[in-house]
Amino acid sequence: MKFEAIRAKLHDGRYLVVDQWQIDEGQYWAITGTNGSGKTVLSCLLGGRVKLSHGTIQSLRDNVAYVSLEAQAELIEHERKVDESDLTDMAYKGTLVRDLISPLEDVADLIDGLGIRHLLDQGFRSLSTGESRKVLWVNRLRQQHDLLVLDEPYEGLDANSRDYIREWLDELAAKGIRIVWVANRLDELPDWITHVAFMHNAELMAQGVRQEVLARPEVNALIHFDSELPELPPPPAPPLMLAEDEPLVCLTQGNIGYDDRVLFDQLDWTITPGQHWAVQGPNGCGKTSLLQMLTGDNPQCYRNNLRLFGIQRGSGESIWDIKKHIGLVSASLQWQYRASTNVISALVSGLHDSIGLYKAVRDDDKKLALQWLDILGLRHKANQSLQHLSYGEQRLVLIGRALIKQPALLILDEPCQGLDDISRQMVLAFINRLVSQQRMTMLYVTHHADEIPAEFHQRLLFQPQPDGSSIILPMTTG
Numbered sequence: 001m002k003f004e005a006i007r008a009k010l011h012d013g014r015y016l017v018v019d020q021w022q023i024d025e026g027q028y029w030a031i032t033g034t035n036g037s038g039k040t041v042l043s044c045l046l047g048g049r050v051k052l053s054h055g056t057i058q059s060l061r062d063n064v065a066y067v068s069l070e071a072q073a074e075l076i077e078h079e080r081k082v083d084e085s086d087l088t089d090m091a092y093k094g095t096l097v098r099d100l101i102s103p104l105e106d107v108a109d110l111i112d113g114l115g116i117r118h119l120l121d122q123g124f125r126s127l128s129t130g131e132s133r134k135v136l137w138v139n140r141l142r143q144q145h146d147l148l149v150l151d152e153p154y155e156g157l158d159a160n161s162r163d164y165i166r167e168w169l170d171e172l173a174a175k176g177i178r179i180v181w182v183a184n185r186l187d188e189l190p191d192w193i194t195h196v197a198f199m200h201n202a203e204l205m206a207q208g209v210r211q212e213v214l215a216r217p218e219v220n221a222l223i224h225f226d227s228e229l230p231e232l233p234p235p236p237a238p239p240l241m242l243a244e245d246e247p248l249v250c251l252t253q254g255n256i257g258y259d260d261r262v263l264f265d266q267l268d269w270t271i272t273p274g275q276h277w278a279v280q281g282p283n284g285c286g287k288t289s290l291l292q293m294l295t296g297d298n299p300q301c302y303r304n305n306l307r308l309f310g311i312q313r314g315s316g317e318s319i320w321d322i323k324k325h326i327g328l329v330s331a332s333l334q335w336q337y338r339a340s341t342n343v344i345s346a347l348v349s350g351l352h353d354s355i356g357l358y359k360a361v362r363d364d365d366k367k368l369a370l371q372w373l374d375i376l377g378l379r380h381k382a383n384q385s386l387q388h389l390s391y392g393e394q395r396l397v398l399i400g401r402a403l404i405k406q407p408a409l410l411i412l413d414e415p416c417q418g419l420d421d422i423s424r425q426m427v428l429a430f431i432n433r434l435v436s437q438q439r440m441t442m443l444y445v446t447h448h449a450d451e452i453p454a455e456f457h458q459r460l461l462f463q464p465q466p467d468g469s470s471i472i473l474p475m476t477t478g
Contacts, residue, residue, distance in 0.1 A: 001046070006055035008041060010202060011388035012381075015053065016041050018204045021197060023180075028173060028192050030181040030210070033199030034222055035392030035420045036381075040070065042199065043149050043182045061146035061178070068151030068182070069391050069418060072136050073335055075100075079125040093123030100124060101138040110138045113164045118468065119284075126258070129331045129414075130156045130283025130447075137165065148172070151182035155417050156331065158282040158447045166190065184392065184420045186214070186223065198222075225425035229433055232406075233371045236351065240325055240408040242310050247272045248409055248441055249294060252305040256289050256298070262469045263289055269460065269474060273408070274438055278452045279445045281462025285470045287445055288332065291411055296322050309408065323353040327402035327440075330413035334398055337386070343378065343397055344369050346386045350401035372400040377426075392418040399427060406439055413445040428453070 006018035016038040023029055031039050044050045045057060047064030079094050098120040101107055111117050114134045119127065124135060133156040140148075150169075154162045173179060173192045183189055189210075196213040198206040200222060206213050213219060242248070247270045254267035263286035271277065279287050292298035294308065296319040306313040309325045327350065337346070339356025347369040348361050361369075373379045376396050386394060395418045402410060412431070416424045428451060434440060435455045444456060459475040 001060065002058040003045070004056050004058075006045070006057070007053045008045065008050050009053055010038060010041060012036075012384055014202045016202050018042065018055070021204060021207060023195075027195050028179055028181075029195045029197060030183050030189055030193045031197045031199065032183045032186060033197075033205070033420070034201075035184075035396070035418075035423055036390040037199035038202045039182050039199050040068065040151055040390065042197070042204070043068075043151055043180060046147060046149055046180060063143075063145045064147045064149055065140045065143055065145040066149045066151065067137060067140050067153050068149070069155060070151070071140075072133055072156075075124065075136060075139075076132060076335055079123075094125040095123065096120070097122055097124055097127070097135055100135055101142055103142075107138050107142045110141060110168070113168070114138065114161055128284045128288055130158060130161070133157055134161060134283065141168075147178045147180065149180050149182070152184055152418065153181070154185075154188055156283075156414065156447075159449075161283065162447075184418065184424070186421055223421045225422045225429065227426075229426075229429055230375055232375070232403075232430075232433070232437075232439075233368060235406040235439075236368060237405065240309060242273065246310050247307075248309060250307040251293075254290075254293070254304050254306065256286060256293065256300050256304075262467075264462075264470045264472050267472050269472075271409075271441060271443075273441055275458050276435060276442045276453070276456040277444065277458040277460055278456045279443055279460045279462075280447075280449070281470065282464060285462040285464050286472075287462060288330070288413065290472075291330075291413060291443065291445065294409075295326055295328060295411070320353060324405075325408040326353075327405065327407040327410045328413070329395070329399050329402045329411070329415045331417060332413075334391075334394060337394075337398070339386075341386055342383050343373065343381050343386055343389070344383065346397050347372060347400050347404055350404040368404060369400075372404055375430075376400050377423075390418075392420055392423060395419055396423060396427075403430075408440060410434075410440045410442045411445075412442060414447070415444075416446075416448070416451060424451075 001023040003018050003021040008016040010016055031042055033039050041050055048060055098104060116134050119131060181193060193210055195208060196210045197204055198213055198219050206216055206219055249271040251267060251269045255265040256263045281287055289298055293301040302314045308322050311317045311321060337355055341356045344366060345357045345361060348365045349357050351365060370382060373382055378396060381389060386397060399415060416427060432453050435453055444452060446452060457477050459477060461473045461475060462470045464470050
């Protein structure tokens with residue numbers, strides 16, 4: 001496969017530039033680089049999914065299978081449209097998992113290895129983010145393909161699933177199956193990756209043997225964060241004041257269930273101001289459902305004994321009385337954020353707890369948003385459409401959206417998903433800064449234990465049981 005004099009227009013108006021790139025037999029390439037550099041677009045060119053403005057690509061593969069956050073989002077968006085167009089049939093589950101991965105006998109090993117057999121008769125729309133990722137994996141690997149393009153293939157998967165997929169891919173590579181890996185996390189690259197193409201600012205900046213490219217000084221400078229953190233802007237509103245000994249969150253005998261399945265039951269959980277909790281557990285165990293109960297996005301919060309910010313749920317409060325004290329980053333929010341809006345408006349929407357804005361941006365709000373964009377290194381994207389940014393750039397904007405009001409409770413559900421190495425290091429450094437300054441209480445959900453700051457001494461551990469429910473263990477460490 002040979003690329004020559006490539007120019008391809010990106011969503012933001014720039015052009016992807018690749019003067020020359022060649023993938024030879026026996027080579028296994030990783031495409032890596034900074035967020036918004038054109039990694040995903042370059043990978044899409046491998047299957048002819050992006051229109052060229054100039055240049056030629058020789059020996060394109062006819063049958064290319066993609067595993068990516070974008071492919072996952074496309075499946076979810078399709079199901080959402082089906083759901084919205086079928087309002088008369090409330091019992092309709094949407095596309096069943098078994099229909100997305102059939103014939104089942106061809107992928108039995110994958111189904112059992114990823115632990116999704118119990119999901120076969122569930123609608124795809126009802127799955128957790130991690131469960132939908134597993135289904136995407138099986139959907140793609142069941143097909144015959146000439147090339148497998150993996151764009152951040154482990155994102156959203158729990159540790160056991162990552163290990164299983166890793167072994168599966170090792171076997172495919174050993175058989176000589178063509179694989180191209182698009183990577184933000186360089187530490188997750190398998191040993192069999194032989195070559196690296198490094199992207200920056202929509203250009204193929206460096207390419208060649210893996211060790212040689214990653215050792216280049218100009219590449220190293222773009223994958224390691226060693227800058228001094230700027231000071232954060234002052235909070236735009238006075239902090240939440242609670243009565244003495246009033247917790248931020250108090251859940252008594254909490255439970256969540258769907259149809260005949262109980263996710264968890266009899267959970268007593270109290271969060272006091274200044275505590276920082278790491279929430280851990282495998283895909284589909286109920287972590288997101290629990291967090292949605294706090295944010296009010298799960299209606300089962302109203303049948304639970306739940307007290308938030310001094311307000312008893314179901315006592316006549318509005319959802320906005322709760323949301324104004326919460327900042328949220330999550331994959332589901334990112335997929336829901338379909339509003340046609342620019343980056344400034346997306347950030348300011350965090351002050352109003354809305355998806356998009358429905359009134360003009362005030363000058364002082366715009367000034368605050370620009371301060372956060374300076375911190376995130378995205379000032380030059382201020383007036384661009386959020387939808388035209390890369391997945392990682394969108395995630396950074398939504399992190400800024402969650403932080404802009406400096407809420408009493410910050411919920412970070414896989415905040416580093418889609419971020420390149422340098423951005424991930426920066427975000428984790430900011431989390432540590434916020435912890436040291438005691439500006440807010442945080443909940444951190446992650447499948448990457450190495451991301452959890454040492455100052456997070458509280459753990460909420462989900463332990464799945466054979467009946468599909470979870471035992472949840474609150475713990476204190478350190």
